[in-house]
Amino acid sequence: xxxxxxxxxxxxxxxxxxxxxxxxxxxxxxxxxxxxxxxxxxxxxxxxxxxxxxxxxxxxxxxxxxxxxxxxxxxxxxxxxxxxxxxxxxxxxxxxxxxxxxxxxxxxxxxxxxxxxxxxxxxxxxxxxxxxxxxxxxxxxxxxxxxxxxxxxxxxxxxxxxxxxxxxxxxxxxxxxxxxxxxxxxxxxxxxxxxxxxxxxxxxxxxxxxxxxxxxxxxxxxxxxx
Amino acid sequence: xxxxxxxxxxxxxxxxxxxxxxxxxxxxxxxxxxxxxxxxxxxxxxxxxxxxxxxxxxxxxxxxxxxxxxxxxxxxxxxxxxxxxxxxxxxxxxxxxxxxxxxxxxxxxxxxxxxxxxxxxxxxxxxxxxxxxxxxxxxxxxxxxxxxxxxxxxxxxxxxxxxxxxxxxxxxxxxxxxxxxxxxxxxxxxxxxxxxxxxxxxxxxxxxxxxxxxxxxxxxxxxxxxxxxxxxxxxxxxxxxxxxx
Numbered sequence: 001x002x003x004x005x006x007x008x009x010x011x012x013x014x015x016x017x018x019x020x021x022x023x024x025x026x027x028x029x030x031x032x033x034x035x036x037x038x039x040x041x042x043x044x045x046x047x048x049x050x051x052x053x054x055x056x057x058x059x060x061x062x063x064x065x066x067x068x069x070x071x072x073x074x075x076x077x078x079x080x081x082x083x084x085x086x087x088x089x090x091x092x093x094x095x096x097x098x099x100x101x102x103x104x105x106x107x108x109x110x111x112x113x114x115x116x117x118x119x120x121x122x123x124x125x126x127x128x129x130x131x132x133x134x135x136x137x138x139x140x141x142x143x144x145x146x147x148x149x150x151x152x153x154x155x156x157x158x159x160x161x162x163x164x165x166x167x168x169x170x171x172x173x174x175x176x177x178x179x180x181x182x183x184x185x186x187x188x189x190x191x192x193x194x195x196x197x198x199x200x201x202x203x204x205x206x207x208x209x210x211x212x213x214x215x216x217x218x219x220x221x222x223x224x225x226x
Numbered sequence: 227x228x229x230x231x232x233x234x235x236x237x238x239x240x241x242x243x244x245x246x247x248x249x250x251x252x253x254x255x256x257x258x259x260x261x262x263x264x265x266x267x268x269x270x271x272x273x274x275x276x277x278x279x280x281x282x283x284x285x286x287x288x289x290x291x292x293x294x295x296x297x298x299x300x301x302x303x304x305x306x307x308x309x310x311x312x313x314x315x316x317x318x319x320x321x322x323x324x325x326x327x328x329x330x331x332x333x334x335x336x337x338x339x340x341x342x343x344x345x346x347x348x349x350x351x352x353x354x355x356x357x358x359x360x361x362x363x364x365x366x367x368x369x370x371x372x373x374x375x376x377x378x379x380x381x382x383x384x385x386x387x388x389x390x391x392x393x394x395x396x397x398x399x400x401x402x403x404x405x406x407x408x409x410x411x412x413x414x415x416x417x418x419x420x421x422x423x424x425x426x427x428x429x430x431x432x433x434x435x436x437x438x439x440x441x442x443x444x445x446x447x448x449x450x451x452x453x454x455x456x457x458x459x460x461x462x463x464x465x466x467x468x469x470x471x
Binding site: 043177 | 251253254276278283286288290291293348349351356357363365376377378380381437440441445
């Protein structure tokens, strides 16, 4: 249990006790003393907290909002290039994982544990007998913040004749320290965007020409036309 | 034989100092209300959650917005409270008139606005520190070039506006108790009328007149002029009240 969870209760109890004591004694002079003491303590806490701010700002990363990507357009463009096998023309920022496997079996079964159905583009190659895998992703932008670097690409595991696409559940929690509305008074800044785009992952496999592919449940395969 | 002649400035200063002591509990309630706002802001002033497939994203924004809004409400209530009968009765132990009473009240309200403005912005810092120390997540700061003094100044101006609104509400209520019903009826009525006519309520336009102002000079001018006019009208209303009413 986080300390924060009990903090409100402790604070309420603390001030509740002070109020009860003040009420019980009921003397004006005591209340005045309590009030002065409270004001001094509160001011001290606020000043102390403000003294910590440079330390905290040093520990946190500064972020800027990025322009939201037209997800539909980016997806269509990526899909077109993957479908045509033009992976050299794809924006290098979209490539988030790359691996190579020596493979000598005649058949490859592809399974996935991902909640979303991964779309796999398969290129048959006559040049080598390895399997090359490329994982692409359209940059994920949430509320104007680029979060691509925080996402883990699919993990690919080959055992015997099975390629497993392992997707781990990712819960990204961010805290953004932002100025109050009084600081934004003289800026023509838009408010929080509350938008979400990108984040879908695509797998591109370059496999030997004669390899038989068997797509497991929840896996969608698209073969490139030779 | 001549009687000593008391200047208005001396009387107002004495009354102001007395009111600072007499209304010290207003500042206890300021602390209480800011702590309550802090508690409500611990999990973020605003947040958004989104996701799909194997990914979920939760973004929480930590700002002093809730604390400032609560302080604005405190400022409105304090200004109304200071016009009430028990508060005005205290003044009769002084050499006083309606003008000196109102001027000292306004000075007290301006002081409380300065304290409210400074503490509300500093409480935003406390919110950051507590979250950073006790709540585990990836923290980022949204880069901007704002200065804390500017934030405090803008918060002060909004508090001044709220105080002047509270003060005129208090004066109207003291003038005639019917305003206890008329003012809420006007506020609620404009909202309903806006809904009925399918137009933005009148109060939204008034709100936007100040909030959407991005030129510092015009913003200060709008707030100072409005507050000045409201305080002046309130002083005139109090001048029309009978003695010891």
